[in-house]
Amino acid sequence: MTSTVQFDKLCHVIDLGCIEYSKALKIQENYVEQCLQNEENILLLCEHPPVLTRGRLTDGRNLLLSQKKLQDKGIAMHDISRGGDITLHAPGQLIIYPIFHLGQFGKDLKRYLYNLEQVTIEVLKDFGIVATRISKHRGVWVKSKKIASVGIGVRKWISFHGLAINVNTDLNLFSMIKPCGLNVDMTSVKEVLEKEIDMQLVKEKIINKFCHVFGLDIKIFLSEAKGVGCD
């Protein structure tokens, strides 16, 4: 579905570091409003302390812990405007929030989701991992295990939310939920390669592949230390 690429779409990349989910959501909302006033695209990169998020049509049974136990663990849950069911974010998972003018990419939700998956597949290929799509479900898979999830929101054809790739994520945390409402095992780059991966290297590859797949002309790379730290 990716055609000849012209690197003509302006994009600012902003690395938020490890940041609380609610703060990152506010930043996304602010950038959506900002993008409505200009032609530039924004690519936000970050990690979150452990948190659960639920799309509008989430099946309540996909949370496998009681609200009380969740509170005892100090894990917040947010109901948000994105597609998909319940998911978990945690340190070691690279989160990518493209705030993109989908009008510049053909106003096609399926193609956009396909391209988010394509970015992931190409990044993982650089690490020597064969990752694919599967026919029945979205996301990116390594054999029968899911390594990355997609889920987006769109307001006036500006995208928000996006992509979560398990790089060094503690996979035990996924036992709290039925990820995306599926009976699947999750995996990570670390599990597949049997070694910890430098997150900065993954971020650099992500930016490179976003340029290639979406035809972005990256103008500014800002590292905003707004995070709280994931340690």
Next chain:
Amino acid sequence: MTEICLPELGEGIESATIAFLHHQRGDLVKKDEDIVEVVTDKAAFNIPTDAAGTIQEIFVKEGQEIKIGDVLATIHNSD
């Protein structure tokens, strides 16, 4: 009167599910304000109104499947 319809969402997308109603019948709304959120595939898509006014009627319920072009709500335009 302004009709709010489900727009084209991309190649091969013929329907969507109503995920959230931002407003109720009788609410005053501004131009460009989100009225309905629909979900298709892994995307939540917010549909705004082109005109300011009062919501005259909402024809859909949360969880309902709708087709491209279906009328979701009508707005009685303010002057």
